[in-house]
Amino acid sequence: MSEIKFHYGERIPLEMHKVRIVQRLNLVPIDRRLQAITEAGNNTFLLKNRDVFLDMLTDSGVNAMSDQQLASMMVADDSYAGSETFSKLETKVQEIFGMKYFLPAHQGRACENILGQVFVKPGSVVPMNYHFTTTKSHIVINGGSVEEIVVDEGLNVTSDFPFKGNTDINKLKALIKKHGAEKIAFLRLEAGTNLIGGQPFSLANMAEVSKVCRKNGILLVLDASLLADNLYFIKTREEKCKNMTIREITRKMSDLSDIIYFSARKLGCVRGGGIVTHSEELFLKMRELLPLYEGFATYGGMSVREMEALTVGLEETMDFYMVNQGPIFIEYMVDELVKKGVPVVTPAGGLGCHLDAMAFLKHVPQTQYPAGALASALYLVSGVRGMERGTMSEQRDANGIEPLSNMELLRLAMPRRVFTLSQVKYAVDRIGWLYENRELVGGLNFVEEPKILRFFFGRLAPVGNWQKKLVAKFKADFGESL
Numbered sequence: 001m002s003e004i005k006f007h008y009g010e011r012i013p014l015e016m017h018k019v020r021i022v023q024r025l026n027l028v029p030i031d032r033r034l035q036a037i038t039e040a041g042n043n044t045f046l047l048k049n050r051d052v053f054l055d056m057l058t059d060s061g062v063n064a065m066s067d068q069q070l071a072s073m074m075v076a077d078d079s080y081a082g083s084e085t086f087s088k089l090e091t092k093v094q095e096i097f098g099m100k101y102f103l104p105a106h107q108g109r110a111c112e113n114i115l116g117q118v119f120v121k122p123g124s125v126v127p128m129n130y131h132f133t134t135t136k137s138h139i140v141i142n143g144g145s146v147e148e149i150v151v152d153e154g155l156n157v158t159s160d161f162p163f164k165g166n167t168d169i170n171k172l173k174a175l176i177k178k179h180g181a182e183k184i185a186f187l188r189l190e191a192g193t194n195l196i197g198g199q200p201f202s203l204a205n206m207a208e209v210s211k212v213c214r215k216n217g218i219l220l221v222l223d224a225s226l227l228a229d230n231l232y233f234i235k236t237r238e239e240k241c242k243n244m245t246i247r248e249i250t251r252k253m254s255d256l257s258d259i260i261y262f263s264a265r266k267l268g269c270v271r272g273g274g275i276v277t278h279s280e281e282l283f284l285k286m287r288e289l290l291p292l293y294e295g296f297a298t299y300g301g302m303s304v305r306e307m308e309a310l311t312v313g314l315e316e317t318m319d320f321y322m323v324n325q326g327p328i329f330i331e332y333m334v335d336e337l338v339k340k341g342v343p344v345v346t347p348a349g350g351l352g353c354h355l356d357a358m359a360f361l362k363h364v365p366q367t368q369y370p371a372g373a374l375a376s377a378l379y380l381v382s383g384v385r386g387m388e389r390g391t392m393s394e395q396r397d398a399n400g401i402e403p404l405s406n407m408e409l410l411r412l413a414m415p416r417r418v419f420t421l422s423q424v425k426y427a428v429d430r431i432g433w434l435y436e437n438r439e440l441v442g443g444l445n446f447v448e449e450p451k452i453l454r455f456f457f458g459r460l461a462p463v464g465n466w467q468k469k470l471v472a473k474f475k476a477d478f479g480e481s482l
């Protein structure tokens with residue numbers, strides 16, 4: 001299986017499915033959008049879906065399910081303990097990852113809670129290619145600290161480096177030398193590195209990391225939430241893997257890991273999660289916490305219907321023409337924006353298209369949250385909802401000091417198999433217009449700032465009255481158009 005080629009050279013992101021159920025969308029007028037974003041405290045998390053046209057907030061729990069998945073939900077075997085549905089899921093997980101032990105959980109961060117409580121102690125260090133918001137919180141809350149050892153290229157916003165999620169092996173070795181292997185709770189590799197733009201790591205790099213871990217007796221934990229995208233990039237960008245199937249690559253990755261966990265809100269296109277391991281000892285340690293937080297070991301907080309759909313979804317993820325759907329649409333969007341001069345993260349990654357807010361809004365200081373301001377402005381001019389991934393997504397340290405993020409990104413997620421090409425073109429059109437009018441956009445300040453994961457519930461206000469000016473310019477250019 002390979003990529004589909006086109007006679008006229010243009011790379012068309014081709015849907016390998018057809019639409020059989022549709023949902024009406026609302027595109028409300030700009031005056032209503034101004035009211036809505038004001039009511040939401042300029043935090044796109046607090047918008048109501050009825051005011052949103054294209055919801056590009058996240059890919060979590062909003063990927064389209066297949067007809068086969070929906071059909072499977074009708075034959076679920078409902079039982080608290082020992083359901084046939086769980087056995088089917090367990091067998092599929094064992095087959096795909098080649099690991100014997102599976103713990104179901106209600107979502108990805110639930111797995112992180114268990115890993116954090118079992119392995120992280122005060123003073124523990126957890127190295128990782130890059131952190132994820134919920135992961136870091138679960139490590140810090142148990143007294144540990146996170147050390148990022150991504151290759152330097154990972155933090156270059158524009159690059160043609162194909163594997164920006166790779167681990168820097170020298171940084172890893174230096175870190176082991178500095179802390180000693182016994183201080184390291186585990187090493188975590190995040191597939192499709194979320195916060196730096198959905199960037200993958202290569203299989204070769206993972207093999208090197210695994211070698212160092214095994215030599216030093218360090219557990220390798222793979223966060224496989226965004227595995228689907230990473231699999232696509234390994235197959236299409238890594239010469240040695242061109243002729244391997246998606247299933248073979250998955251198996252190679254799990255052979256290099258001790259524990260794999262995932263959010264099934266992304267992997268498998270349902271809502272749930274799980275932890276997989278080959279070690280009975282590790283399994284038993286983690287299982288102790290399951291009834292406390294998730295439920296009995298044959299459902300872990302998932303409904304039997306979700307488990308049936310996950311069994312099908314995991315199998316469907318082994319199809320190249322399924323895992324390619326996110327990346328090819330994202331690549332199209334990134335290429336179109338680059339043509340218009342809009343600063344975006346390159347090369348195109350998985351998960352979504354990431355606007356570089358630091359370059360987009362050069363005049364907005366980081367302390368006024370350029371990525372948050374861009375999220376607010378883009379919603380205002382388009383009804384497209386994105387997510388801030390920058391300083392707002394960080395949290396203050398124990399002394400109340402606000403760390404400035406390495407990158408200020410506005411993530412426009414591309415839920416898998418959800419949007420059409422015309423909708424992507426609409427988003428590109430409005431982003432292009434906003435870029436031409438970028439000098440009108442100003443910063444934001446917190447008016448309510450929660451201590452933990454402040455980006456979820458925090459409320460902000462614009463610095464000055466830039467939003468009114470932006471609305472006036474929009475009306476001057478587009479007239480009565482929505």
Ligand SMILES: *Cc1c(COP(=O)(O)O)cnc(C)c1O
Binds near residue numbers: 107109110194
């Ligand atoms: C979404 C995500 C998580 C957390 O999963 P939830 O199901 O949202 O709790 C963990 N790691 C990565 C890489 C993710 O993208």
